[in-house]
Each structure stands twice: as C-alpha cells, then as structure tokens.
Amino acid sequence: MPVTALVSAKSCGVTAAALALTLASKRPSLLAECDPAGGTIRAGLLGGQVNAGFGLYHLARAERTGPEALANAFASHLCHLDQAGHRKLLPGLTDPAQAAALARTWPALADVLHVMAQQASHDVYIDAGRLALEAGHLHPTLTPAPLLYRADMVLLVVRGTEQSLALARHVIPSLRTALQENGSSANALGLLLIEDGPFRAHQVGESLQTPVIAALPHDQDVAHYLTAGGHPPRGYGRSALLRYARTATEQIEVAASRRQFQQYAPPAPQLAGILQRLNQQHTEGGVKHG
Template sequence: MPVTALVSAKSCGVTTSALALTLSSNRPSLLAECDPAGGTVRAGIMQGQVTAGYGLYHLAAAERTGADALAGAFASHLWPLDAAGQRKLLPGLTDPAQAAALGRTWPALSEIMHVLSEEAGYDVFIDAGRVALESGRLHTTLTPAPLLYQADLVLMVVRGTEQSLTLARHLITPLRAELAEHGSGADALGLLLIEDGPSRAHQVAEALKAPVLAALPWDAGTAGYLSNGGRPPRGYGLRSPLLRHARTATENFEAAASRRHIQRQYPARPANPQLSGVLARLSQNHGGGKRG
C-alpha cells in the first residue's frame, strides 16, 4: 500500500483530508502528523485526549539511541483512532520549535512507514504541512523533506479557487525538480482537489500541469468535525460525502502508486529485521481504547 504525503501552499485542507483518508481507507491505516509547524489533530477531533507525552517529538530522542529504539518508540507513540485499532495516529508536534530536533529523524521514520505499508499493508498518510522553499529547494527545517523524497506519492492539496491555484503554481516546478533529483521521480507529484471554487479538475490539472489524482467534495459539516471535534454532524459516517469520496480517493492513490511501481520496476527494499520488529509490536498494541 502506498505511503502518501500531503502538502499545500497554504491551509487548503491537508490535515482534514489526511484524516478523512485515514478514517475511510479499506485497509489498516496510519495518519502521521509530520507538519513542522505543529499538529492540530490533538486539539481537534482528539479533543485534548492525547497528552504531550505521546507523539512525533519523542521519536527524535529515540532515534538518537538507535534504529531498534526508534522502532519500539514508534509503535508505542501511536494512538488509536477507532475502537478496533485498525486506524492509528502518530500525533504531531506540540510546538514548532520542536521541528529542528526532527531533522535527522525523518529518514529513519520514513523507513518505518515504508515497512508498515509494504509488510503490513497499511495505507500511510503523512501530513507534511505547507511547502517551504529556500533558494528553490525544500527548506530543511520547515518541511520534512526526506519524507517527501521517499513517499510513493506526494499530493499537493489545492482548492479550485484562483487564490489557491496562484499560490500552488509557484511550488509545482521546484517540487517536481526536488522529487526528480532527490526523490523517486517527478511523477510522484499529483494533485488532490478540494472542490471549493469555480475550477473543475481538468482546469486545475491544466493550470498546474499536474494530474488530479482525486477530488474531495466541499463538506463543511464533516470537515468541521474532523478539524475541530465536538459533536459529529447529523449523518456523520462513512456515507458522509467527504468520507465516501475519501474512500474512493484512497483507491485512486493505491492504483496510481502501483502504476508507478510497475513502470519503475523498483528493486525490492532490503529486509530490515530491526524495523520488522515494529510490526510485531504494533500487532501487540492492536486493541483500541484509551491509552495513558
């Protein structure tokens, strides 16, 4: 299953879409909140249940101890998003000042996410926040660049508004160049359209010269609940417009990632027994319920 990173130019719906995709996938799924500007799910739909003792920041210290410590810490810092424990959250940073500590952790973290996707069949969605460039390159602190380089798909989330397209347009070429030079290829880049504004998918694809891999409807009720928590809107569930389309989107991404794999004939990743231990730990933690 693919590791899919979501980015935007500015507050287009990365976190909400990543959450909708994680909650609606047909497969076990993980939302890794890796936005260097800080996570919002903790204070949103999780309504403060996840304490600061859990999450991404703690993985930086574990990584300094070694790969095995990181794999163990990763499994124990995931939070269940459903009762069955099939959908998990790696809660994000609680303070943007923590981002600098993660710089050297991203590559090892990316390895773990790929083990989860390839060996345990997880759909992995990474909230990678806003794209920040420095001299045309991905900023090393303000973006989790290694996660983008190694992702099977990098989705630029855009709305069909003139403002959103204008902001995204400047980022597409440098992002594509970065993925070609340091990542798995420029064709990893696709668009996820939030249907807000007048532009349709074909117009967005034409304007940004990149394929629209999926579209999500404007669904203020479901999106508001996913972003802010509180009481779910009437009729909330997998049949809500946002979650229903998100499920279709996960299938589109899976198909797009498979096509890339076949075309590129990637060599199989070497087995890493230390990392594979993370899978055993995850199945031990499979039951949902509160942790603390």
C-alpha cells in the first residue's frame, strides 16, 4: 500500500483532506500528523480526549535509543479513530518549538511508516502541513523533508482559485527539484484538488504543469467537523466528501502503482516489533476515540 504525503503552499485543507482519506479508505489506514507547525486533530476532531502524553514528539527520545525502542514507542502512541481500530492516528506536536527535536527522527519514522504500508498493508497518509522554503530549498526544520523524500506520492493540496494556483506556482519548482535530487524522483509529485473555485481539474493540471491525481468536493460542513470537532453534521457518513475520498484513495493507489519506485533498503529487523505491538493493542484495547 502507498505512503502518501499531503502538503500545501498555504492553508488549503490539508488536515481535513488527510482525515477524509484516512477515514474513507477501504483498507486499514494510518494518519501521521507531522506538521512542524503543530497538530490540530488532538484539540479538533478528538475534542481534547487525547492528552499531550501521546503523540509524535515522544518518538524523538525513543529514536535515540534505537530502532526497537522506536517501534515500541510508535505502536504505543497511536490512537484509534474508530471503534474497530482500523483507522489509526499518530497525533501531532502540541508546540511548534518541539519540531527541532525531530530533525533526526524523520528518516527513522519514514522507515516505520513504510513497514505499516508494506508489511501491515495500511494506507498511510502524512499530514506534512504547509511547505516552508529557505533560499529555494525545503526548510530543514519547518518542513519534514525526509518524509516527503521517502513517500510514494507527494500531493500538493490546491484549490481551484487563482490565489491558490499562484501560491502553488511559487513552491512547485522547489518541491519538484527536491524530490528529484533527494527523493524517489520528481514524478512522485501530484496534485489533490479541493473543488473550490472556478477552475476544473484539467485547467489546474495544465496551469501548474502537474497531474491532478484526485479531487475532493468543497464540503464545508464536513471539513469543519473534521478539523474542529463537535457534533458530526447530518448525513456525515454518506457525505460527498467521504464518498469522493474513497474514490480518491483508489486513484492514489493506482498512481503510486504506475510509478517505478526506487528500491529502498529493508528497514531494521527490530521494526518488526511494530506489528507485534499493534496486534497486542488490538487484543487489549488501547487508546480509542469514536
């Protein structure tokens, strides 16, 4: 299954889109909230039910101990987005100041996410937040660049508005170059269109010279619930956003399978502990929401 990273040039609904894809997937799925500017799902959709004792930041210390400690910490810091435990979340940072501590953790976390995708057969989504550039390069602290380089697909989330397209034009050349020089190649880059504005998918693709891999409707009520929490809107489970998100997950998988990926070295054997810990959690319960 693919590892897909979602980013934006400016706030375009990355978190709502990532949650919609995770919740709508027909397979077990995982969302890693890796925005260095801080996570919002903990206080939003989860309504503060998961405290700061869980989440991404705690993986940094474990990574310094070794792969086995990282595997155990990763499994321990997942929470469930559904009762069955098929939708999992790694909650993000509670303070942007924590981002610097993760600089050396990102590559190891990329290995873990690929284990979840390849060995545990999860659709894996990364909320990488807003791209930050420094002198035309991905910022080493404010963007989780190693996660983008290792992702099977990197989707720039855009809206069909002139403003959104103008901002995307500014970051696409730098992002494409970074993926070509450090990632699996520039063709890992695609667009996820939020259908808000006058421009349709083919116009957006032509304007940005980048393929639109999938599109999601601008469903303001459902998107607000996914980002802010509270009571789900009427008809939430049958909403257009979730229906189209399921189709989008399939389109992303097809796009990923068409690419001829660079073969990465297999992760450390200690990472197999992730699967054992996840099985134990499924049996014993674990942190749940929903």
